[in-house]
Amino acid sequence: AQSVTQLGSHVSVSEGALVLLRCNYSSSVPPYLFWYVQYPNQGLQLLLKYTSAATLVKGINGFEAEFKKSETSFHLTKPSAHMSDAAEYFCAVSEPGNQFYFGTGTSLTVIP
Amino acid sequence: EAGVAQSPRYKIIEKRQSVAFWCNPISGHATLYWYQQILGQGPKLLIQFQNNGVVDDSQLPKDRFSAERLKGVDSTLKIQPAKLEDSAVYLCASSLEAGVNSPLHFGNGTRLTVT
Numbered sequence: 001a002q003s004v005t006q007l008g009s010h011v012s013v014s015e016g017a018l019v020l021l022r023c024n025y026s027s028s029v030p031p032y033l034f035w036y037v038q039y040p041n042q043g044l045q046l047l048l049k050y051t052s053a054a055t056l057v058k059g060i061n062g063f064e065a066e067f068k069k070s071e072t073s074f075h076l077t078k079p080s081a082h083m084s085d086a087a088e089y090f091c092a093v094s095e096p097g098n099q100f101y102f103g104t105g106t107s108l109t110v111i112p
Numbered sequence: 113e114a115g116v117a118q119s120p121r122y123k124i125i126e127k128r129q130s131v132a133f134w135c136n137p138i139s140g141h142a143t144l145y146w147y148q149q150i151l152g153q154g155p156k157l158l159i160q161f162q163n164n165g166v167v168d169d170s171q172l173p174k175d176r177f178s179a180e181r182l183k184g185v186d187s188t189l190k191i192q193p194a195k196l197e198d199s200a201v202y203l204c205a206s207s208l209e210a211g212v213n214s215p216l217h218f219g220n221g222t223r224l225t226v227t
Contacts, residue, residue: 009152024143041205043116043218044155086125090154099168101143102154 001091002027014111019063019078022105023091026072031093033074034100038088047089050074055112061085086110088102114138116219118204124225130192133222137185137206145166145216146179146189147203155203161187191224199226 007022025031032051036044046062048059055067065076074091091103115134117172125131137144139226142163147155158177160167164184176195191198201223205216 003152023165036218041220041223043118043205043220044216045218046215049215099157099160102156104154105152 002031002095002101004091004093004101004103006089006091006106008106009104010107010109012109012111013081015055015083016080019076019081019108021076021087021089021091021108023065023074023076023103024072025074025091025093027093027095029050029095031032031095033065033067034092034094035059035063035074035076036092036102037061038090038105040087044090047076081110083110083112116204116206116217118202118219118222120222121220122223122225125194127196127226128193130190131194132188132190133202133204133224135187135204135219137187137204138217139207141208141217142184143207143209143214144181144187145205145207146187147205149201149203149221151200158189158202160164181212193209193225194226196226199224 003026005024034049035047038044038071050059050067060066063078088104088105094100144161146158149155158172159169159179161181164181180187201221203221205218207214
């Protein structure tokens with residue numbers, strides 16, 4: 001079975017600073033990896049996905065993530081945080097049968 | 113395109129009562145999922161449908177939870193009787209197909225409070 005670990009349940013950054021949200025996965029086969037964002041009282045929205053093409057994936061709202069097989073990581077970054085980025089972020093991995101496994105989430109706070 | 117629709121948005125019930133949630137997926141999406149999201153945790157899959165058949169219900173507490181997708185379109189999730197620990201947000205999601213790289217599209221969820 002695959003699993004996802006998100007390091008840091010809460011991350012705070014200053015507005016304009018680099019955002020780095022960590023995600024590590026375990027998998028015996030090449031995985032498909034996703035980042036989702038959840039704003040208060042809303043469902044999850046897809047930010048980006050990795051599907052074995054380019055290892056650097058660009059998503060919406062200026063976010064990107066890099067797949068590093070050697071580190072089994074798929075960290076999410078954004079060069080400059082904006083107040084509107086404050087939300088909960090979930091990393092997810094999928095396996096054959098389209099079963100998605102979500103991490104426990106990282107709450108991002110942006111300090112003005 | 114219209115997103116995944118869920119109703120109600122909020123529901124408060126007493127323990128041992130029953131409750132039902134409704135979901136209408138994006139048109140043309142064959143796969144439908146129900147997730148339970150407890151406060152502070154990631155979504156946990158309860159059940160996955162492919163058209164009107166169940167693909168995975170291994171984590172569904174079948175003694176109290178049931179779900180159906182009779183015509184392969186909309187779906188209902190029922191809890192009877194509810195327990196305090198069922199308080200959570202219930203998310204419905206759909207995807208175009210059951211391929212591993214087909215992303216999920218989520219509704220806004222139903223927040224259930226059991227008192």
